[in-house]
C-alpha cells in the first residue's frame with residue numbers, strides 16, 4: 001500500500017526527532033513521526049547534560065517549564081590524575097544562571113511525548129522503518145510491517161542505530177567504553193560537576209537527584225541522599241570495562257575511589273551498571289535526495305564534552321527554521337538540503353573536533369603531553385577570556 005503524503009516524515013521520536021516535529025509545527029509545517037518502540041516502553045537509564053543553548057530551544061517550545069528533576073550545574077571542576085593542573089568554571093564568574101543542566105533521558109522523552117500528543121502531531125508508535133528509498137520528487141519510507149509512505153522530505157532521527165544507517169564518512173574507534181551508573185558520595189554535590197582525565201579515559205560526575213535513601217528513612221534523609229547523588233560516566237579501555245562493570249558493589253566503589261580520588265569523600269552506593277561503546281562517527285546530514293539525517297543519526301560523539309545531544313537539538317531547530325523559511329514546494333529539494341548542510345557544518349565539525357581533541361590529548365600517559373595538559377589547565381584557571389571561550393563553546397557550540 002502506498003500512502004502518498006505532503007507532510008514531512010520523521011523517523012524516530014527520540015528527543016531530537018520530537019523536538020524537530022514540535023519546532024516544525026511552530027513554523028507552520030506539518031510533520032508525521034514514526035517511532036519503532038511502543039508508546040509505553042520508552043524507559044532508558046541514560047543521563048543527559050544539557051547546555052544553556054539546549055535549554056533555550058526547549059524554552060521556546062514550551063517544554064522546559066514542564067521538566068521535573070532538572071539539576072543545574074553551577075560549577076565544573078576539571079583535573080587530571082597524577083599530574084598538576086586544575087581548572088574551575090563557575091556560572092557566577094561567567095554571569096550565567098548555570099553552565100548546564102542534568103536530566104534523565106526518560107524524563108525528557110516523556111515530556112516531549114506529552115507535548116507531541118497535546119500538539120496533535122501524528123506519532124505512530126511501534127512503527128519501525130526498515131528501508132528508505134531516496135527519490136527526485138519524494139522519498140519512500142518502507143516500514144517493517146510492509147507499508148510504504150512517501151514524503152517530500154524524510155528526516156532520519158533514529159539515533160544512528162537503525163538499519164537505515166549508511167557507512168560513516170569518518171569514524172574513530174577510541175578503544176573506550178563508558179561504564180555508567182548512579183553513585184552516591186559522602187559529600188553533597190552542591191551542583192558541582194567533575195571531569196577527571198586519566199590515561200585510560202575521562203571520568204565524569206554529573207550532579208543529579210537520586211534514589212538511594214534506604215527504605216524507611218524520613219523525607220529529610222531522602223532529600224539529603226538526593227543531594228549526594230551523581231550520574232557517573234567512567235570511561236575505560238574496552239578490555240577493562242566489562243570487568244569493572246561486573247565488580248560487586250563494594251569492590252566497584254573502592255576501585256572508583258582509587259580511580260577518581262577523594263574530592264567528594266567516599267563513594268557510598270552504586271546503582272546498576274551499564275556499558276556503552278564509545279566512538280566518533282560522522283555520517284553527515286546529506287544522506288540522499290529528499291532525505292536528511294539529524295542528531296545521533298548524523299554524528300555520534302564521545303560523551304566527554306557533553307556535546308552530542310546538544311548538537312542534535314540544534315540540528316533539529318535549524319532544520320525546522322529552514323523549512324519554515326522555504327517555499328512549501330521547495331522543502332526537501334537539493335538546494336534546501338545543501339543550504340542546511342552548509343549551515344550546520346561549522347557547529348557539527350567544531351563540536352566533533354573539540355570532543356575528539358579532548359579525548360585524544362587527555363587519554364594517554366606521555367610525560368611531555370601530561371605537562372602540556374597541566375599547563376593548559378593552569379592557563380584555563382588563570383585566564384578569564386580563555387575560560388569564557390571554553391564555557392561559551394560548551395554552552396552554545398562552535399557558533400557561540
Ligand SMILES: Cc1cc2nc3c(=O)[nH]c(=O)nc-3n(C[C@H](O)[C@H](O)[C@H](O)COP(=O)(O)OP(=O)(O)OC[C@H]3O[C@@H](n4cnc5c(N)ncnc54)[C@H](O)[C@@H]3O)c2cc1C
Pocket residue numbers: 011012013014015016017034035036037046047048049050127128129130157158159160161162163164178180276294295296297303306307308309310311312
Ligand atoms: C552513555 C551515554 C551518555 C551520554 N551522555 C550525554 C550527555 O551527557 N550529554 C549529551 O549531550 N549527550 C549525551 N549522550 C548522547 C545522547 O544520548 C544522544 O546524543 C541523544 O540521545 C541523541 O538523540 P537522538 O534523538 O538523535 O537519538 P536517540 O535518543 O537514540 O533516539 C532515537 C529514536 O529513534 C527510534 N528508532 C531507532 N530506529 C528506528 C527505526 N528504524 N524506525 C523508527 N524509529 C527508530 C528509537 O527507538 C529512539 O526513540 C550520551 C550517550 C550515551 C550512550
